[in-house]
Each structure stands twice: as C-alpha cells, then as structure tokens.
Amino acid sequence: MGGRMRKKGVGAPARRRMQGGFTMIEVLVALAIIAVALAASLRAVGNLASSEVELHQRLLAGWSADNTLAQLKLAHSWPEVGSSSFDCSQGNLQMLCTERVTATPNPVFRRVEVLVTTPGRAGNLAQMVTVVANETNRSL
Secondary structure (H helix, E strand, C coil): CHHHHHHHHHHHHHHHHCCCCCCHHHHHHHHHHHHHHHHHHHHHHHHHHHHHHHHHHHHHHHHHHHHHHHHHHHHCCCCCCEEEEEECCECCECCEEEEEEEECCCCCEEEEEEEEECCCCCCCCEEEEEEEECCCCCCC
8 A cells, every 4th residue: 555655745846847727928018019019009190190290280281272262262363473581371280381372284274383391391281272263354
C-alpha cells in the first residue's frame, strides 16, 4: 500500500501543471493587442471630430458664396469686369470672399465666380459660379 501512495503523490504535481489557464505572457500579449486596438479606435474618433469641424466650415463658406451671388442677382445691376475681395464671415468663422467677374463670348452675359477662403489656410473652402445677364439694357 505504501507504494501506491507514493505513485499518487508523484503524479499529482504533473496533473496540476496540465490544468487549463493562461500564462502571464499570454495575458500580456492579449493586453497589448487590446491596447493597440483601442489606440486605433481613438485615432479614428479624433479624425471624425476634425472632419466634422471642416465640414461645418465648408457649410458656412457655401452659405457665404451663395449669399454673395444672391445679392448680385437681387441688385439687378451689370457687374464690372474685375476682381474684388471683402469680408464674408459667418458666425465666429472669419472668411474672405473674392468675387471675379469675367466677360463671356456673348456680350449680354458675364461670368461671376465667388471664392471663399479663411485667413491663414491654403485653398478654398467654397467656390460658386454663375452667369449674370445684362438687365440694364433689356427692353420689356
């Protein structure tokens, strides 16, 4: 009987080593993978936030360009060929509108282009183009 007990005692530590569980290295690798995934998701959320700000700025710039062209059409005046710049801020966003009037092959029409930019930033936030008819010489 004594021999049998020894065999059970000798086999017990081997059985404990084979039990299921995670080693410390496996846990650390899993934590590293989770950390990388969380960092990537935080970066994506940050990009979404900056995209939302730019989209809002472009919306306001589009309104400024549209307002400029609407004022031109409502004035029923014949715009002079040339370029002019003026403040066209919306809300707390400082913007600069540039209106370019060019002649067209048909002398009854003029092409009007409005570019909207912000100081200190390269590129246009918005650009709109329309054609204006000479209503001053039009007979009814």
